[in-house]
Structures are given as structure tokens and as C-alpha cells.
Amino acid sequence: MKLVYESAKEPAKACLLALQYAGIPAKKLIEPVPVVTLELGDQDKSGNFIELMGELSITRYLMKQCSWQGPDNLHLDEWILYHMKPIINNTPKSQVKSNQDLLSAVGYLEQQVSDQFIGGQKPGSTDVLSFTYLYQYFSGNPWMVKTFPKLANSYKQIGEVYTSVQEELGEKVKAPAKVGKTVEEFAPHATILRDKSVPKVPIEGKRNVLITSALPYVNNVPHLGNIIGCVLSADVFSRYCRLRGYNSIYICGTDEYGTATETKAIQEGLTPQEICTKYHEIHKKIYDWFDIDFDYFGRTTTNQQTEIAQSIFLKLKENGELNEDNVEQSFCESCNRFLADRFVLGTCPSCSYTDARGDQCDKCGKLLNPEELIDAKCFLCNSSPKMKTSKHIFLNLPNIRDRLEDWVSKSSSNGGWSSNCLKITSAWIRDGLKPRCITRDLKWGTPVPLPEYSDKVFYVWFDAPIGYISITANYTNQWEKWWKNANNVELIQFMGKDNIPFHTVIFPSSLIGTGENWTLLNNISSTEYLNYEDGKFSKSRGIGVFGDNIIDTNIPVEIFRYYLLSNRPETSDTMFKWTDLADKNNNELLPNLGNLFNRLFKYLAKSNKPIPNASTLTSFDEITLENIYILTKRYLDEMEELKLKIALKTAMEVSALGNKYFQDTEFWTLEKKDIERFKTVINLSANVARLVALLLEPFIPSFSAKVYNQFGIQRDSREETLLEVLATATSPRVIMTLLKEGTKVGNVMPIFKAISQEQANTFKAKYAGKKDN
Known part of the structure; x- marks a missing residue:
């Protein structure tokens, strides 16, 4: 058997690691080959040596030669190479925490770890391939180890075997980072998946x-x-x-x-x-x-x-x-083509706007014909079009x-x-x-x-x-x-x-x-229209933040979704402002959602016990549930009427009530002096938090997914249609049933953090456009 590879890059490393596990002696040659190749030593009917090419087929073949038999995860192996690998190729180690696509992919793999490894108690080809590409992010990075503990554990074990590969290649041997005291980290991007097959x-x-x-x-x-x-x-x-x-x-x-x-x-x-x-x-x-x-x-x-x-x-x-x-149409002789109405530009005869199109003026809204424009010009060459039948x-x-x-x-x-x-x-x-x-x-x-x-x-x-x-x-x-x-x-x-x-x-x-x-x-x-700062979005003039810019800001998607939806121009034009985005994050999301979930989750995680069952409800509890129940019903009506902006505000009011209840009950004093009251307060607060995540799921699903992860919630048929449970309920006490008995909070990480005015001003300056000389 002979393994031939051009350089010590990931494809070769995956194959060398698989060789270590398989324990099969083989010659290893560095030659200028287009892809890593494994010659098996056998010949086909034509006398040619049988070869496997590429790390996918080679790694899968070698791991099947191991003394144990792991599951065949072809779909995962292909997913790593064809979905995750391109993301990795564009993500340097310094940017791993800010790349939501990569973190989402790693989070998906974390969910696949069934025992010690994705393949069970022993590694399989999926473990080897994912380790080869992801190990760079775990090595020396306590944040990754803490965020994805299952993968970190399996990679630590694979790393012990990988050491011999590194030594063979003359590389410095590194160990995965140890988890110690670190700066408080924030929950990575999470996604609510569903079957669309x-x-x-x-x-x-x-x-x-x-x-x-x-x-x-x-x-x-x-x-x-x-x-x-x-x-x-x-x-x-x-x-x-x-x-x-x-x-x-x-x-x-x-x-x-x-x-x-x-x-x-x-x-x-x-x-x-x-x-x-x-x-x-x-x-x-x-x-x-x-x-x-x-x-x-x-x-x-x-x-x-x-x-x-x-x-x-x-x-x-x-x-x-x-x-x-027969139609008289604008025809550009210079371009030798008829021009669509919107590609004839000129001055609006109604409001004198100088950038009107041949079908409509964006400033006054008047519908136009191209021939009505003053000083009409071809969009392509700026020459004056003629009319042609x-x-x-x-x-x-x-x-x-x-x-x-x-x-x-x-x-x-x-x-x-x-x-x-x-x-x-x-x-x-x-x-x-x-x-x-x-x-x-x-x-x-x-x-x-x-x-x-x-x-x-x-x-x-x-x-x-x-x-x-x-x-x-x-x-x-x-x-x-x-x-x-x-x-x-x-x-x-x-x-x-x-x-x-x-x-x-x-x-x-x-x-x-x-x-x-x-x-x-x-x-x-x-x-209506969403405008940008003090004017309109313009890609050509570099004014405004566009979809491709958004990804580069490293601001989590839930913040952008929340800001856009709370600022949705439903009845009149609204304005996107960076300072306003920072204010909404710092003054609405952080003190409302951040406060409720951070305090509750930290307390529940500290106890390391399931959420206790509620005891007797007091009149204060009943009033709180009634008020939240009324808001929930109002939310459902608003969503049915497509009043999205108002419904989002209502959901935030539910969160505010949850915060107030948590504070007014002084829960931190109850555990020692009134354990039954303590159980009720914790149970009711946790169920209200679950309700808030549910009401906000349509608006900021990545936030809700992070909450569900920390609650350990698995999506089932009831979870998928939980709003209908609330819609058909006739008693406020339905809120106390949202979390299943035995729910336990773990892996607690904050979800929101502040955006400084300095950051907001930096983005504002970056997307302010080209200045006229």
C-alpha cells in the first residue's frame, strides 16, 4: 500500500491519521500529484493498480479497516467536505468567534456526538475528517473548548494519535486548550432546524x-x-x-x-x-x-x-x-436597443426631481411615461433616446x-x-x-x-x-x-x-x-420606505449598509432582526441609524431580555437541579399570570392582523412583566426562609421565560434557539406548534405548563452584550458614502 500526496495540508493529514488508526503499513511519498492518492497494491483486470483518490474515499476506506466497526456516515462526511470545508477555507483563526456560518456548522457537529465520538465509542471517518479541518480552531482556544465540549473531548482523544502524524511531518505538537478562568463568553449562533424534505x-x-x-x-x-x-x-x-x-x-x-x-x-x-x-x-x-x-x-x-x-x-x-x-417606445440609437421605461432617466415634470425614471418618480410617486421626462437620457450611455414604433x-x-x-x-x-x-x-x-x-x-x-x-x-x-x-x-x-x-x-x-x-x-x-x-x-x-441616516441607500455611492456589509459587522443577526422589525416602516417611512441600533440593543434588549434570562439562567445553572415544581399560587402570582395571558392573546390577534411591529412590542412587554415579577418577589431571599414559595417563583419565572422565547421566535429565532439550547429543549410536535396550545387555552395557568417537568438548565452563556457609541460611530462613518469634492 502506498500513500502519495503533494503537501502536508489537510487532505493528506486526514489520510495519514486514518492510516494511524487502521495500523496498516504503507509507503508515504511526497510527489506532485493533483489529489492525495492511495494505491492499494492490488491490480485490476487490465493490470493497473487499484487507486483511491481524495481524502473522502481514502479516509472512509481506511477507517473501515479498523478493528472496530463504526456507523457509515457518508452524508456527514460529504457535508464536512462540501459544506463546512469552504467556510473553513475563508475563516482564519482570528475570526472564528465572529463567523456565524462556521459556528453554526460546528454546533451542528456538536449535536452529532453520540458518545465519545460522532461514530460512537470509537472514532470513524466523520471524526477524522472533522478533526483534521477543525482542530486548528480548538488548539489553544479555551473559548471553543468551552463552547463545544463534546467535540473538544473527542478531539483531545484524537489529538493523542494525531501527535505521531505531526511528528512525522515535522510540525510542532500542540495540545487543545484547557478550560480555565476566561473572560465571560457569549452564546454562539444557533438555528432552529426543521425537516423540509x-x-x-x-x-x-x-x-x-x-x-x-x-x-x-x-x-x-x-x-x-x-x-x-x-x-x-x-x-x-x-x-x-x-x-x-x-x-x-x-x-x-x-x-x-x-x-x-x-x-x-x-x-x-x-x-x-x-x-x-x-x-x-x-x-x-x-x-x-x-x-x-x-x-x-x-x-x-x-x-x-x-x-x-x-x-x-x-x-x-x-x-x-x-x-x-402599435407603441411608440424609447429607442437608443447609440445602443441600438429599445429601452424599458425604467431605464430612461430624466427630470420629473411634476416635482422637478432630477433622478426620475421613465415609469415613476421615486420622490413624488407620480406614474410617468418616458416621453414625459424632461431632458431624458439613456441609462446605459447617457445619450438622448428617440421614439420608435x-x-x-x-x-x-x-x-x-x-x-x-x-x-x-x-x-x-x-x-x-x-x-x-x-x-x-x-x-x-x-x-x-x-x-x-x-x-x-x-x-x-x-x-x-x-x-x-x-x-x-x-x-x-x-x-x-x-x-x-x-x-x-x-x-x-x-x-x-x-x-x-x-x-x-x-x-x-x-x-x-x-x-x-x-x-x-x-x-x-x-x-x-x-x-x-x-x-x-x-x-x-x-x-413604506426605510431610509438610511439622513438620506437613501445607494450602492453606487457607498451610502448605507447592504446585505453583504451586514455579515462583516460581526453584530449578531438577532440584533439586526430586532432593530429592523421594531423600526419596521408599517405606516410611515422610518430611518436606519447606527446610534439608534446601539440604543435599542443597550436600552431594550440588554435590560429586558438580557436581564431576565441572564439572572434566571445563572441561578438555575448554579443549583444544578431541575426546575422545581410549583407549589401554591398566591393572588400576586395569579394576577401576574392573568396580565401575561392577556398580553399573549393580544399578541396573537396582532400577528393575525399582520401588525408585526406592534406584536413585537407586546412580546417585549411580556418579558418586562417577567422581569418585574422576578424582582418583586425577591426570589434571592426565598430559598432559605420559604422553600415552597421559592419553588413557585422559580417555576413561574422559568415558564414565563419560555413563553418570551416562544413569542419572540418568529422575530429573532437565533435568540430563541440559544434559549432553547440552554433549557435543553428538544423540538417535538408539541414544541413545533406551541403557540396553538396558547391560542386554544382558556386559562392563564396554561403558561405554567410550557416547560416539561424535569427541565434543567445547563451550558449557560450570555446572549446579548453592549454596542458602544464608538462602534456605532465607526460603522456610521464607514458606510457614509463617497464625499463630493
Whole structure:
């Protein structure tokens, strides 16, 4: 047997370590080979020596030659190499505590340790592979040893065997750090996992909720205003629905067709498909960091999109809901291309805003046509476009108007649309219901299925909302049970206010015009604008913090989620300010949540005993439970009404009441003078803390996951739908049943820490943008 490797990097070390465990003599040669190779010594029928290549196959083969037989964890071995290894390659030791992706991955492995090792009482290939890549972070690092004690213990044992490998390679032998007195450390990122392997379909007799958020466009990196306006808000409601036991799915994805994609591709020297893939991955990475838990996050450049959009179009044509007409369009002779309305820039004729687009002025909100702009310019080359005639297809909205108005009246009443949403929709119906062009002179888009229109594609605002349907079709081949089931599915959509008319007028009209039983909007949650400091977000000018910047701040995700949701622009524009973020963390999260959980957990961990059962409740206890119960019921009503910002405030009020109860009872004096009273106070306080984590789970799930870890809570069917237990309860005493008997607190670590004004000012200066000379 012969092991050949180029350098003493991790792949070779994993194989050398496995050789040590297997106890098989082998020659070890350092040669310029592309991958580490193990020649087994046997020959095949052609006379060639049988080889294994790569640390995955070699390590798995060698560990199977050991005298013990461990479990075969192929999925974990592959997960280490294809998921965790890329994260490790981009994480130096100095950044391990700030890289939430890495800490989450290590935390996942920590959960897999079943005995002494992941493989049981003896190490297996998974232990060897994970040790090889992660040992660098544990060696000399007491924080990692303390945070992940199971892995640290197994790595300590593997390290004793690994010493001979290090000596053979001429490396200095290091030992894992010993746990001693260290500076107080904070709980690493934690995630609430769920099984998404089986796609959901509507269930008769259950509340079936289809949740979508506006499809983000792939020509830019999302900023915080984009995130709070759609995906984050929808994630909150989606998590709430699951905790209520509703049969719900959350569908989203990137909107990839249209002129904006073509333009971005030209700017970056890529094909439209390449630009879509690049930005789809950027968006997905950012949403993953933000703990956005989609049931499916897809994209619109799929066969399903083409098939469904074309079938809707042909049905509209069959029903006589389409017209043809000639259109005067902006044409840039310099670029030799028609320009989409939004890519004609100029001065608004209404408010004189100098950066208005050809479809709408972002300052005054007036809908425009490109020819109305003063001093119109091409977005690409800045030359003045000309008008040129082209034949197009129109959706005959006036013909659909009566059916649309009837639907709006019923849906807005039954669903409880906001007054702002209804106002915008009514204005559009009153002023904007003229035939609307649904085709464009482009190459990058869904093709129009008519021979005479082979050089055209569908316009983005006809095509893009159909993406909700096609992405669902990628999620499950039973998509029609969600989208052609108007009597049994509630469609609830989240978006910024500028998207409202396309979801309450254009998209519904397209579906209504087919005459089929499409699932139409039940309720809509829209936001105003989130601005940045004293202006607007601008990626080109470096103003504002965008999704890719957020990850680099090293501020935990729960703080950003809390700040954005407590500052959600539900009824008016709001402002992101770094000093305000620091204030909310230091003056709301720390003294409220931090105080309740730190004091309670430290006390419970110190006793090292299960939470005691409650004895007799006093009138003070009953009043406290009643007040918390009333707040909980109010929270449930607010969430049902999509009043997310107010519901978050209510959840924090529950935490404040828990703090007050804990303080007013003077629990620290009770253990010695009234043990029965002490038991009741501790039990009630712990259950209220569990309730707070539950109410906040939709908003800041990573915080709740850290709480659950410290409570030792395992997710089961009851935990997954615990809000429904509260919703159906008729007595405040239900709160005393949230924690299971025998619950014990361990591995206590603080969750929040202060953000200094100096840090806030540093971030403010960093993202202030480029200064004009």
C-alpha cells in the first residue's frame, strides 16, 4: 500500500491519521500529484493498480479497516467536505468567534456526538475528517473548548494519535486548550432546524396559508430596506404560522428576466444567465445569514416559468382579453436597443426631481411615461433616446374592470387590507385601468408563444408575479393544489408599497381574465420606505449598509432582526441609524431580555437541579399570570392582523412583566426562609421565560434557539406548534405548563452584550458614502 500526496495540508493529514488508526503499513511519498492518492497494491483486470483518490474515499476506506466497526456516515462526511470545508477555507483563526456560518456548522457537529465520538465509542471517518479541518480552531482556544465540549473531548482523544502524524511531518505538537478562568463568553449562533424534505400540499380541514414576499431583482445586492420590506417580514409571519400549527409554506426567489438583467450583464461583462446565477447566490447567502427560513427559494429562469406564463397568456388570448396595438417606445440609437421605461432617466415634470425614471418618480410617486421626462437620457450611455414604433400585445384591463372591482371589494373586506393598500389600489383602478402592454422588445425573458412575436418577450410586470406560481411548481409538482384552490388556500403577500398595484391590480387581473379557479390574494402586508441616516441607500455611492456589509459587522443577526422589525416602516417611512441600533440593543434588549434570562439562567445553572415544581399560587402570582395571558392573546390577534411591529412590542412587554415579577418577589431571599414559595417563583419565572422565547421566535429565532439550547429543549410536535396550545387555552395557568417537568438548565452563556457609541460611530462613518469634492 502506498500513500502519495503533494503537501502536508489537510487532505493528506486526514489520510495519514486514518492510516494511524487502521495500523496498516504503507509507503508515504511526497510527489506532485493533483489529489492525495492511495494505491492499494492490488491490480485490476487490465493490470493497473487499484487507486483511491481524495481524502473522502481514502479516509472512509481506511477507517473501515479498523478493528472496530463504526456507523457509515457518508452524508456527514460529504457535508464536512462540501459544506463546512469552504467556510473553513475563508475563516482564519482570528475570526472564528465572529463567523456565524462556521459556528453554526460546528454546533451542528456538536449535536452529532453520540458518545465519545460522532461514530460512537470509537472514532470513524466523520471524526477524522472533522478533526483534521477543525482542530486548528480548538488548539489553544479555551473559548471553543468551552463552547463545544463534546467535540473538544473527542478531539483531545484524537489529538493523542494525531501527535505521531505531526511528528512525522515535522510540525510542532500542540495540545487543545484547557478550560480555565476566561473572560465571560457569549452564546454562539444557533438555528432552529426543521425537516423540509417532503413538500407540503394543502390539507382539507386545516388552515392552508400560502405566503410569498416580493421577488427580489437580481441586478443588485439587497439593502436593509429591501430586506425588511419583504423577505424578513414574510419570514416572521411564516414562522408564526408554523407555531400556530397552520399548514403553511413560504415561497420566494429571484426575479431574473428583463432589461435590468441585460443591462447589469453588460456592465459586468457577463451573460444574463451568469449575472442571474451570481446574484441569486449573493441573495441566498444574505437571506441565510438573516435566518430567513423559506420553504423554497427559487428563481424565475426555469422551464416551469415559461410553461405557466405562456399557458396563462394563451388562456387570456382565448378569452378575448388581449389586444394588439402599435407603441411608440424609447429607442437608443447609440445602443441600438429599445429601452424599458425604467431605464430612461430624466427630470420629473411634476416635482422637478432630477433622478426620475421613465415609469415613476421615486420622490413624488407620480406614474410617468418616458416621453414625459424632461431632458431624458439613456441609462446605459447617457445619450438622448428617440421614439420608435413597435407592435405589442396589451392586457385589456378595462374589460376585466368589473370582475376586478368585485374581487377587490370582497378580498379587502375579508382579508382586512390596510387603508393605505386599499387607497393605492382604488387610485389605480380609478386612474390606471387602461389596456396595459405585456410584451417588450427584448431577448432576455419568457418568449411570447406566437410566431409573429418571436422577437419579443413578456414584460416583467406580467411575467414576474407568475414567478410565485412557477417557483411553487419547482417546489412541488402538485403546485396546482396551492394555486388553483381558491376556496381552500389563503394567499398572503409581503412587499414594499411601490409593488402594491402590481399585486392588487395587474397580477389578479391576469389570473381573473383566464376564468380559472386561481388562488387570489387574501391579504397583503406592505411597508413604506426605510431610509438610511439622513438620506437613501445607494450602492453606487457607498451610502448605507447592504446585505453583504451586514455579515462583516460581526453584530449578531438577532440584533439586526430586532432593530429592523421594531423600526419596521408599517405606516410611515422610518430611518436606519447606527446610534439608534446601539440604543435599542443597550436600552431594550440588554435590560429586558438580557436581564431576565441572564439572572434566571445563572441561578438555575448554579443549583444544578431541575426546575422545581410549583407549589401554591398566591393572588400576586395569579394576577401576574392573568396580565401575561392577556398580553399573549393580544399578541396573537396582532400577528393575525399582520401588525408585526406592534406584536413585537407586546412580546417585549411580556418579558418586562417577567422581569418585574422576578424582582418583586425577591426570589434571592426565598430559598432559605420559604422553600415552597421559592419553588413557585422559580417555576413561574422559568415558564414565563419560555413563553418570551416562544413569542419572540418568529422575530429573532437565533435568540430563541440559544434559549432553547440552554433549557435543553428538544423540538417535538408539541414544541413545533406551541403557540396553538396558547391560542386554544382558556386559562392563564396554561403558561405554567410550557416547560416539561424535569427541565434543567445547563451550558449557560450570555446572549446579548453592549454596542458602544464608538462602534456605532465607526460603522456610521464607514458606510457614509463617497464625499463630493
